[in-house]
Amino acid sequence: MKYVWLFSSILLSISGCSLSADAPPLAEQRFDLLDADNDGVINARDYCDDTPSVAIIDNDGCPTYLLHESDNSLRIQFANDAAIVEPAYLEALDKMAEFLNLYPETSLELQGHTSSIGSNDYNADLSIRRAEAVQAQLIERGIDADRLTILGLGEGDLMLADSTETTQLVNRRVVGRVKGLKGDIKEAWTIFTRRER
Structure with a gap:
């Protein structure tokens, strides 16, 4: 029994030496x-x-942004039962096209509206035609159609109750809302940052 124990301890010490001679496995x-x-x-x-x-970085390694204060919306009024963009709004369309070209990551949602005169179905169709008229003007100015979405709201979102011609005119509109505007990069504060007084 004594020899068995001595033999097994010699084997363990020999095998231990042979393992230590091999290089450790590399982690993948x-x-x-x-x-x-x-x-x-x-x-x-x-x-x-x-x-x-x-820049201040989020968890995905992307910079965080400050929203722009500038007005980047579009509002175009229409005559009664019409879907034609009046020449008075061409400058506003030029500015919107310039803005969209300046910020290619953005898109524009065109929300068409009507007054309450007429049936719901007719007004829903008219609101879409108005938004499509504005879309066509922006496409003429070089904006890709994929960046312009149309939403026909008909008379479902009146700004004012339709009691006079003036309030009806206010409701006959297309509103453009910019989507996806990130803004300016939000800078990280450091010990070298100077505060403006």
């Missing part, structure tokens, strides 16, 4: 743990390459 790295743009988010989770060094 499945994800890119580097941070190529130095924004604090590893490449495997980073959805935005080359983020500015001064």
Whole structure:
């Protein structure tokens, strides 16, 4: 029994030596743990390459933005039972096209409206035709149709009760709402940041 125990202990010590002579197994790295743009988010989770060094970064490695204060909406009035854009609104359309070209990540939702005169079905169709008329003007100015969506609301969203010609005119409109505008990059505060007084 004494020899068996001595023999087994010699075998264990020999086998232990042979294991220590082999190189340790290498760990397999499945994800890119580097941070190529130095924004604090590893490449495997980073959805935005080359983020500015001064930007505040979200969990996806993308900069956060401040919304613009500028007016980037569109409002066009229409005559009774009409879907023709009057020349008075061409300058507003030029400015909207310029804005959309300046911010190619944005899109524009065109909401068509009518007054309450006429049937619901007719007004729903008229509101769509009005929005399509504005869409056609923007396409003429080089805006891709994929960036322009149409929403025909008919008489479902009156601004004022239809009691006079003036209030009816206010309700006959197309409103353009910009979607997807990020704004300016929100900068991170550092010890070198100066406050404006």
